[in-house]
Each structure stands twice: as structure tokens, then as C-alpha cells.
Amino acid sequence: MHPALSVIVFTVASGAGFGLVALTLALELLGGVPGLGATGVLWAVAGGVVLATAGLLASTLHLANPKNAWRAFMRFRSSWLSREAVFSVLFYPVILLYFAGMWTHGATDATAWVYIAAVAALLLAAATVFTTGMIYASLRTIPQWHSALVPANYLLLGVASGAVLLTGIVAISGGGTEAVGQLAVTLVVLGGFGKAVYYYWIGQPQGPSINTALGMTRGRVRLLESGQSAPTFLDREFGYQAPASQLRWLRAVVYLAGFLLPLGMLLGLLATGQAAYAVLAVASMLGGLLVERWLFFAEARHTVNLFYGRQRC
Amino acid sequence: MKLGLVIDMDTCVGCQACVVACKQWNTSGTLGPLTDYTPYGESPGGVAFNRVRSYEVDVFPHSKTVNMPMSCMHCETAECVTVCPTGASYKREEDGIVLVDQDKCMGCNLCAWACPYGARELDEAEGTMKKCTLCVDRIYDELLPEADRQPACVLTCPTGARHFGDFDDPESGVSRLVRERGGQQSLPEMGYNPVNRYLPPRNRPHADQHRGSAPEGLAERLKGWLGLSVNR
Numbered sequence: 001m002h003p004a005l006s007v008i009v010f011t012v013a014s015g016a017g018f019g020l021v022a023l024t025l026a027l028e029l030l031g032g033v034p035g036l037g038a039t040g041v042l043w044a045v046a047g048g049v050v051l052a053t054a055g056l057l058a059s060t061l062h063l064a065n066p067k068n069a070w071r072a073f074m075r076f077r078s079s080w081l082s083r084e085a086v087f088s089v090l091f092y093p094v095i096l097l098y099f100a101g102m103w104t105h106g107a108t109d110a111t112a113w114v115y116i117a118a119v120a121a122l123l124l125a126a127a128t129v130f131t132t133g134m135i136y137a138s139l140r141t142i143p144q145w146h147s148a149l150v151p152a153n154y155l156l157l158g159v160a161s162g163a164v165l166l167t168g169i170v171a172i173s174g175g176g177t178e179a180v181g182q183l184a185v186t187l188v189v190l191g192g193f194g195k196a197v198y199y200y201w202i203g204q205p206q207g208p209s210i211n212t213a214l215g216m217t218r219g220r221v222r223l224l225e226s227g228q229s230a231p232t233f234l235d236r237e238f239g240y241q242a243p244a245s246q247l248r249w250l251r252a253v254v255y256l257a258g259f260l261l262p263l264g265m266l267l268g269l270l271a272t273g274q275a276a277y278a279v280l281a282v283a284s285m286l287g288g289l290l291v292e293r294w295l296f297f298a299e300a301r302h303t304v305n306l307f308y309g310r311q312r313c
Numbered sequence: 314m315k316l317g318l319v320i321d322m323d324t325c326v327g328c329q330a331c332v333v334a335c336k337q338w339n340t341s342g343t344l345g346p347l348t349d350y351t352p353y354g355e356s357p358g359g360v361a362f363n364r365v366r367s368y369e370v371d372v373f374p375h376s377k378t379v380n381m382p383m384s385c386m387h388c389e390t391a392e393c394v395t396v397c398p399t400g401a402s403y404k405r406e407e408d409g410i411v412l413v414d415q416d417k418c419m420g421c422n423l424c425a426w427a428c429p430y431g432a433r434e435l436d437e438a439e440g441t442m443k444k445c446t447l448c449v450d451r452i453y454d455e456l457l458p459e460a461d462r463q464p465a466c467v468l469t470c471p472t473g474a475r476h477f478g479d480f481d482d483p484e485s486g487v488s489r490l491v492r493e494r495g496g497q498q499s500l501p502e503m504g505y506n507p508v509n510r511y512l513p514p515r516n517r518p519h520a521d522q523h524r525g526s527a528p529e530g531l532a533e534r535l536k537g538w539l540g541l542s543v544n545r
Contacts, residue, residue, distance in 0.1 A: 081396065
């Protein structure tokens with residue numbers, strides 16, 4: 001699949017943004033974010049909203065006809081993309097209600113409606129990231145995406161990058177990073193483990209073959225000619241193929257920049273308490289996740305490729 | 314009704330006439346235009362609803378060239394329709410034809426991703442998704458003579474490899490062809506249940522191959538030359 005920059009930026013930014021919002025609100029509901037006051041919590045949630053909004057705006061760059069984007073709310077009952085659009089837009093009035101409650105009452109547990117707004121915002125943020133993953137997981141045409149591992153990875157990586165961001169915010173605001181740092185370490189390890197399971201799972205081609213595509217199951221099949229003299233939409237969208245050596249190299253980058261380096265930086269932060277470690281962890285993790293998302297597309301093989309001579313998807 | 318095509322892979326010669334006829338009819342049809350990009354440039358390309366690809370099956374001397382024309386299969390399980398967030402993609406109740414409402418499409422490409430056959434192509438100039446309409450603007454046109462109320466690709470095929478009809482009627486031409494010749498679906502295991510069927514090549518013995526004899530040795534050839542050139 002063609003790795004479109006707008007979609008890569010969208011999924012990484014909205015995952016981290018909604019992850020930050022969900023994690024901050026969850027900790028706040030459980031009795032307060034350790035090392036962060038009420039103002040700090042507001043800043044963390046606002047930061048998450050800005051990041052998620054930037055991601056959602058980037059996603060509209062992927063549309064070829066954005067003037068009809070408002071229609072994307074129409075097929076909630078069947079389309080995961082429509083569900084994502086609905087949840088992401090419903091999130092905004094709810095989070096504004098939460099901000100209003102914090103403005104007037106000053107604490108999440110001051111009155112019932114602020115508390116309910118916080119719970120609803122947390123659920124909508126998680127639902128948005130889950131539906132983003134399901135857009136890909138619902139496509140049976142791409143065996144590398146058609147798995148429960150995909151939404152699981154989107155949720156895990158979203159909340160892990162959110163935790164690293166929250167640690168960064170706590171560290172910069174001068175609070176104690178002990179508790180959030182440990183939480184971030186746990187989530188980064190879990191996220192890395194989830195991604196390793198995914199890479200292991202897509203290792204073997206498991207989809208349909210060129211033989212069933214043509215109905216010629218008794219002999220070898222190879223493409224003689226595609227009947228076209230120039231690349232088409234199908235080549236540009238589905239025919240993208242990176243060299244295997246590059247894919248291996250980039251997987252190493254994902255493990256290193258996305259998980260091992262942030263892990264080391266977080267451990268450094270826990271040992272020394274210096275905020276610079278947290279900033280480096282955030283930069284490394286977001287960079288690593290951009291590469292991870294690029295690979296998510298580059299390693300996906302659509303069944304259209306069978307008709308262009310690929311033996312198996 | 315369940316309208317669709319039967320394509321005979323035994324008689325298709327891969328001449329691309331159906332590709333041209335489709336483009337000619339549909340570029341001014343309901344989902345048209347079928348935009349061309351840089352038509353007079355170095356690599357002219359553009360939108361097409363129908364593409365013919367050629368394959369070699371098995372290995373010489375048992376090999377055979379097979380041509381596979383592909384357009385929308387008008388699947389019964391049309392996931393291109395269910396993934397569409399705007400409701401632009403729809404499958405008609407009355408005849409099963411899958412169409413795209415050009416006024417509603419936002420060009421997100423998700424339906425093209427959901428189609429296993431590559432039947433949908435984005436018109437990058439118009440920003441909307443385009444696909445085969447089974448010539449819906451032709452098969453119901455009562456101003457045309459009855460024999461002409463068929464898709465352009467079927468009418469133009471010089472070898473008669475394409476057939477159009479109703480698969481719900483067990484006695485229709487297409488239903489009979491599928492029954493008699495063992496019509497197959499493409500990628501049946503994926504479960505999209507495509508309506509279009511492909512008739513596999515007939516099982517016929519290969520033509521005899523002439524096997525030449527090995528050339529004679531140098532001494533034999535020299536003797537023969539001597540016999541011709543020396544006069545007694």
C-alpha cells in the first residue's frame with residue numbers, strides 16, 4: 001500500500017493526542033495525576049486536544065474531494081470510517097463541557113456533570129483510536145491488516161505515546177515524575193511487545209494466491225502483460241513495494257527509536273529526575289512511531305497485486 | 314434480477330477492444346468523464362473501468378496464454394458499499410448493479426481499498442471514485458434497438474467472449490453457460506461472492522509439436538557434398 005504522509009501523520013498525532021487525553025483523564029478520575037495540579041491537568045488535556053486536532057486536520061488532506069467530507073457521518077451503521085468521524089467530532093463538545101466545568105468548579109470531582117463529561121471524553125477518545133484501527137482491520141483485502149492485532153496496536157501505541165507525553169509534561173512542570181514515569185515504562189514495554197507480536201504474525205504470507213485469483217489452480221501462473229503503458233491508480237495506490245533490506249532496516253529503527261530509546265530515556269529520567277530525558281523520550285518515540293506507521297502501510301499487500309503477478313498476498 | 318457478465322477465457326484473445334469500447338461509451342456516461350492524465354505527454358494514463366491482463370499458465374510445453382478482462386464483479390457481498398462513510402456507494406436493489414453517486418463521494422479511497430479486484434479507480438482530476446456501471450445508461454435505454462441494450466464491452470467483443478444477462482433466471486444465456494462450462498468466480502475463498510463468472514479454457518489436447526532431427530555430423534555432410542560436386 002502507498003504510505004500517504006497525511007494518513008501517517010494523522011494516525012500518529014491523533015493516537016498520541018487522544019492517548020494523552022484518555023490517560024490524563026483516567027488518572028484524574030482515579031484520584032489525580034501524580035505530580036500535576038489542576039492547572040497542569042488542564043494543560044495536559046489541552047495539549048492532547050491540540051495534537052489530536054492537528055492529526056484530524058491532516059487526515060482531511062487525504063481526501064480527494066474534501067467538500068463532501070461532512071457526509072462522512074452518514075453511514076455510522078456500516079462504515080468504521082464513519083464511526084471514527086462521528087466519535088472524533090462528538091469528542092469536541094464533551095471536552096469543551098469538561099473545560100467549562102474545570103473553569104467554573106476547579107476540579108474534576110467537584111460536581112457530577114464535570115465527572116460525567118470527563119468519563120465521556122475518556123471513552124470517546126479511546127473509541128476514536130479504536131475505530132481508526134478498525135478501519136484497517138475491517139479490510140479483508142489486505143491480510144496484513146485484517147487482524148485484531150491492528151486495533152490492539154493502535155490503542156496500545158496511542159496510550160503509550162500519550163503516557164510518554166504526559167511524563168514529559170509532568171517533568172517540565174517540575175512535578176514528581178516517579179509514578180507517571182513508571183506507568184510510561186510499563187506502557188512502552190507493552191506497546192513494543194504488541195508490535196513485535198504483529199511483526200511475527202505478518203511474517204508468513206497467508207492470504208489468497210494468484211491461482212485462485214485467475215481460477216487456474218493446476219499450474220504455475222505468471223503475468224505476461226498488464227495491458228497498460230503507464231502506471232494507473234491501482235499501481236500508485238496498491239503497487240507500492242519497498243526493498244526487503246529497507247524494510248528490515250526500518251523495523252530496527254522502529255524498535256530502537258520507538259521503544260528502546262524512549263525506554264532508556266524514561267529509566268534515565270527515573271534515575272536522575274532531569275526533564276531533558278523526558279523531552280528526548282517524547283521526540284524519539286513520536287519519530288519512531290512515524291516510521292512504524294510508514295511500515296504499516298509499506299508492508300501491507302493488497303490482493304490487487306495478485307492480478308499484477310504477485311504469487312501470494 | 315442479478316445482472317452481470319460471463320467472460321469466456323477460452324475465446325478471449327486479449328485484443329483490448331472491450332477496454333476501448335468501455336472507455337468510449339462511459340467517458341460520456343453516467344459516471345463520466347473517464348479523465349486522461351497527460352494524454353499527449355510521455356506516459357499517458359487515466360481512468361478505466363475495464364482492464365485486460367494476460368498471463369501464462371503452466372510451463373512450456375504445457376503452457377497456455379490466458380487473458381483475463383476485469384471490470385466490476387457487482388459482488389453480492391459488496392464491501393465497497395458497506396465501508397463507504399458517505400453513502401455515495403450503493404448497490405441497486407432491483408438489479409444488483411453497484412454504483413457511485415458522484416455528488417456524494419468525498420474521495421477517501423476506502424472503497425477501492427475494500428475491493429479485492431481493483432475495480433474502482435479514483436479520478437484524480439475530479440476527486441471522486443469511478444467504476445464500471447454495467448452500462449446502466451444503455452441496457453435500459455428503450456430508444457435503442459433491443460439487441461443493442463447490452464454493455465458496450467459485450468457488443469464490441471469480436472470473438473463473442475463476453476456475455477451479459479440475468480443470473481437469477483436459471484434459463485438465461487449466462488446461467489446456462491455457467492452451468493455447462495463450469496463458470497468460476499475470481500478469489501471465491503474471500504467470500505465477496507462476485508456475480509461475474511469466468512469460463513475456464515476448454516480441456517483440449519495440445520497441438521502436436523514438430524520435433525526436428527539433429528543435424529548430421531561433419532564427415533557425413535562432407536561426403537554428401539563430395540557426392541554432389543564430383544563428376545565422374
